[in-house]
Amino acid sequence: MPRQAVGLVGQSKPMHWQTSRYRIDLGLPRVMGIVNVTPDSFSDGGRFASTRAALAHCERLVGEGADILDIGGESSRPGIAAAVTLEEEQARVLPVLREAVKLGVPVSVDTSKAQLMRQALDLGADIVNDIWALRQPGARDVVAAHPSCGVCLMHMHGEPRTMQREPMQGDAVPQVGSFLRTQGQALMQAGVARERIVCDPGIGFGKTVEQNFALLARQRELLADGHPLLVGWSRKSSLGQVTGLPLEQRMVPSVAAALLAVEHGARVVRVHDVRETAAALHVWKAARQSSPRSRENGA
Numbered sequence: 017m018p019r020q021a022v023g024l025v026g027q028s029k030p031m032h033w034q035t036s037r038y039r040i041d042l043g044l045p046r047v048m049g050i051v052n053v054t055p056d057s058f059s060d061g062g063r064f065a066s067t068r069a070a071l072a073h074c075e076r077l078v079g080e081g082a083d084i085l086d087i088g089g090e091s092s093r094p095g096i097a098a099a100v101t102l103e104e105e106q107a108r109v110l111p112v113l114r115e116a117v118k119l120g121v122p123v124s125v126d127t128s129k130a131q132l133m134r135q136a137l138d139l140g141a142d143i144v145n146d147i148w149a150l151r152q153p154g155a156r157d158v159v160a161a162h163p164s165c166g167v168c169l170m171h172m173h174g175e176p177r178t179m180q181r182e183p184m185q186g187d188a189v190p191q192v193g194s195f196l197r198t199q200g201q202a203l204m205q206a207g208v209a210r211e212r213i214v215c216d217p218g219i220g221f222g223k224t225v226e227q228n229f230a231l232l233a234r235q236r237e238l239l240a241d242g243h244p245l246l247v248g249w250s251r252k253s254s255l256g257q258v259t260g261l262p263l264e265q266r267m268v269p270s271v272a273a274a275l276l277a278v279e280h281g282a283r284v285v286r287v288h289d290v291r292e293t294a295a296a297l298h299v300w301k302a303a304r305q306s307s308p309r310s311r312e313n314g315a
Contacts, residue, residue, distance in 0.1 A: 031043065031244060031283065032211055033166050033211065033212070033214055033244060033283075033284075034164055034166060034209065034211045034212045035122050035142035035143050035164065035165060035166035035212070036137065036140065036141065036142040036143075036162070036164055036165045036166070037122065037140065037142050038122045038142055040083070040084070040122060040166075042244050042283040042284070044297075044301060045278045045282065045283055045284065045285060045297055045300075046083040046084060046283065046284045046285075047081060047082050047083050047084070047284075047285060047287060047290055047293055047294050047297065048082065048083070048084040048085070048086050048124065048246065048284050048285065048286040048287065049074075049077035049078075049080075049082030049084070049085050049086065049287065049288075049290045050086055050088075050250065050286060050287065050288050051070055051073055051074055051077070051085055051086060051087045051088070051112070051116075052088055052091070053067075053070045053087060053088065053089045053108040053109055053112055054088065054089060054090065054091045054108065067111040067112055070087070070112040071112055071115050071116065074087075074112070074115075074116045074119060075119065077290045078119050078120070078121055080290040080291035080294060081290055081291060081293075081294030081295075082121065082290045082294075083121060083122070084121060084122045084123070084124055084142075084143070084284070085116055085119070085121060085122070085123050085124065086124040086125075086126050086143075086145055086286060087109055087112055087113055087116060087123065087124065087125055087126060088109070088125070088126030088127065088145075089104070089105040089106075089107075089108030089109040089126075089127070090105050090126075090127065090128075092147055092176040092221070093176065102129055102131060102132065105127065105129060105132055106132055106135065109125065109127065109132065109136065110132075110135060110136070110139065113125060113136055113139055113140075113141055114139050117139060117140035117141065117142075122142040122143060122166075123140070123141050123142050123143070124141065124142065124143035124144070124145045124166075124168070125137075125141045125143070125144060125145065126145045126146075126147075127144070127145075127146065128146050128147060128148040128152045128155065129152065129155075130152065130153060130154030130155045130157070130158045131154075133146075133155060133158045133159070134158045137158070137162055137165055141165070142165065142166055143165060143166040143167065143168065144158075144159055144165060144166070144167045144168070145167075145168040145170075145216075145246075146167070146168065146169065146170065147170045147172050147176075147218070147221065148170075148172065149169040149170055149171065149172070149195075149196075149199045150167070150169065150199070150203065151199075156202070156203060156206055157206075159203065159206075159208060160203070160206040160207050160208055164212065165212065166212050166213075166214065167203070167208070167212060167213055167214070168214045168215070168216050168246050169196060169199045169200060169203070169213065169214070169215050169216065170215075170216035170217075170218045170221070171192045171195050171196055171215075171216065171217055171218035171221065172218050172221040172222055173218075173221065173222025173223065174222045176221075179221055179222035180220075180222065182222075183222050183223055183224050183227070184222055184223055184224070184227060187230070188223055188227035188230055188231055189230055189231060189234045189237055189238070190237075192217050192218070192231060192238065193237060193238050193240070193241075196215040196217070196238065196241070196243070197241050199215075200213050200215060200241060200243055210242065210243070213243050214243060214244045214245070214246045214283070214284065215238070215243045215244070215245055215246070216245070216246045216247065216248065216286075217231045217235070217238060217245070217247065219231065219232075219247065219248055219249050219252055219254070220252045220253060220254060225253075225254045225257045225258070228252070228254040229254065229258075232249075232273065232276060232277060232280065233280075235247070235277065235280035235281055235282065236280055236281050239281050244283040244284065245277075245281060245282045245283060245284070246282065246283070246284040246285075246286060247274075247277040247282040247284070247285055247286070248285070248286035248287070249270060249273035249274060249277060249285075250270045250273075250274070250285075250286065250287040250288045250289065251263055251266045251267075251270050251288055252266075252270075252273075255269040255270060255273060267289045267292060270287065270288070270289060270293075271287075271289060271292050271293050271296050274287055274293050274296070274297075275296055275297070275300055278297065278300060279300070
């Protein structure tokens with residue numbers, strides 16, 4: 017990878033994410049840039065729906081500091097996003113992915129369809145990022161059959177069309193932790209090495225505003241099983257609820273949430289605003305490396 021990282025301050029052993037072509041050093045937090053090749057994504061639907069526009073966006077995000085690109089062709093916008101056929105998702109994603117793998121950074125495919133996962137991996141994709149945590153038919157088999165691809169397992173309560181009308185009940189933190197633990201164990205039992213697996217608590221996927229912020233405040237409880245966390249707060253409606261800001265004005269609270277997620281142990285943050293998030297993380301890193309604890313550990 018073009019941007020090398022040193023060990024996190026005070027970290028006793030290095031942590032990596034094994035993917036198809038890269039062994040990603042998670043000693044310092046990584047920025048995953050979002051590339052939505054869709055007409056209806058909640059934040060930027062339609063802006064990068066053509067292959068040319070999506071590829072230009074990929075190049076721009078890498079230039080702004082993205083360590084990983086996440087390319088998706090089906091929106092999960094709560095209550096609004098329509099289901100997309102396999103053929104339509106293939107037409108959106110595969111031409112972009114075919115060129116994006118040449119940009120010198122790991123590339124993730126954001127899909128729940130097993131056939132598209134297999135095709136993306138055959139084209140050189142490094143990571144499968146699945147909001148269904150490989151629970152759709154054939155998905156787990158595709159990842160288990162691949163020798164080294166990375167995978168991100170996300171928690172979602174319900175399904176996109178109804179999840180915010182019928183959100184989780186009770187304390188979300190132990191429920192999310194139990195789900196991610198169960199899915200991770202099932203994948204390892206299928207033969208996938210632990211270092212290939214990252215987990216995502218699924219902010220905004222079937223959770224109330226209060227539950228989302230509880231997951232942030234108590235995020236370290238989700239680290240008990242040893243899987244690194246990937247967290248996506250970017251422009252989410254919960255940020256709008258607490259700030260009163262419309263979608264197009266949520267860059268600052270998105271960066272703040274990303275920094276808080278990192279401070280609470282996240283190793284990857286999935287964001288729209290790559291330049292601003294990367295700049296904020298440079299400040300965070302400088303402060304960490306200048307702390308007394310850092311000097312004691314020789315960082």
